[in-house]
Amino acid sequence: MARGWTSLSRRRPGLGTVGAPFYPSPDFAIRSMLDLAGVHSDSVVYDLGCGDGAIVAAAARLYGAKKVVGIEQSKRLCSIALAKTRGLKNASIIEANYDDVDVSEASVVTLYQSASENARLKGKFLRELSEGTTIVSHDYGIPGWHPTELHAFKDHRRGYRVLVYVVGSHLPRRPSGAADLHSAPRK
Numbered sequence: 001m002a003r004g005w006t007s008l009s010r011r012r013p014g015l016g017t018v019g020a021p022f023y024p025s026p027d028f029a030i031r032s033m034l035d036l037a038g039v040h041s042d043s044v045v046y047d048l049g050c051g052d053g054a055i056v057a058a059a060a061r062l063y064g065a066k067k068v069v070g071i072e073q074s075k076r077l078c079s080i081a082l083a084k085t086r087g088l089k090n091a092s093i094i095e096a097n098y099d100d101v102d103v104s105e106a107s108v109v110t111l112y113q114s115a116s117e118n119a120r121l122k123g124k125f126l127r128e129l130s131e132g133t134t135i136v137s138h139d140y141g142i143p144g145w146h147p148t149e150l151h152a153f154k155d156h157r158r159g160y161r162v163l164v165y166v167v168g169s170h171l172p173r174r175p176s177g178a179a180d181l182h183s184a185p186r187k
């Protein structure tokens, strides 16, 4: 994703922030996301903002996930995603704003949104996802949350990051015996 992409995360007057514009994850980033999320034949994967459906197709075809759902707000991208996943019985594409889709059955959520959009999505994740659900994010972290894994890698043009979060283990752990900086000191 090009530098300065965060600033491309747009604002609609009066409607707040909207998610990232389409910018596809390269194949090696997709493989890394799905590998690090440990996608397997029992996984239920949701891609929030699935773009052209490349992650959905890979999770369904190459990893044999039980169910893979891509949610995308753009009609044009949905038709590309539908073409890419045609014939895959374990894959489906929903044309919608992901805010309006219940993702509670997911065991894995994949994301390629801006940091501010990831921050906005925290409420949805905490409301809908059960403990142990893996969220894997390309390039941008979830502000204030603690990744269980962070992988940085490079191709010849630029660096990429994949961050893994597990609901329930997403808050930074204080080392045992460390002072709680937010509470009053013990007398």
Ligand SMILES: C[S@@+](CC[C@H](N)C(=O)[O-])C[C@H]1O[C@@H](n2cnc3c(N)ncnc32)[C@H](O)[C@@H]1O
Pocket (backbone or CB within 6 Å): 018, 019, 020, 021, 022, 023, 024, 025, 026, 047, 048, 049, 050, 051, 052, 053, 054, 055, 071, 072, 073, 074, 077, 096, 097, 098, 099, 111, 112, 113, 138
């Ligand atoms: C950076 S692209 C990522 C595409 C794909 N997930 C990937 O990694 O290749 C972000 C996508 O999210 C979609 N998107 C942004 N906000 C959305 C929303 N609220 N609901 C559904 N899709 C959204 C955009 O249309 C775009 O296709």
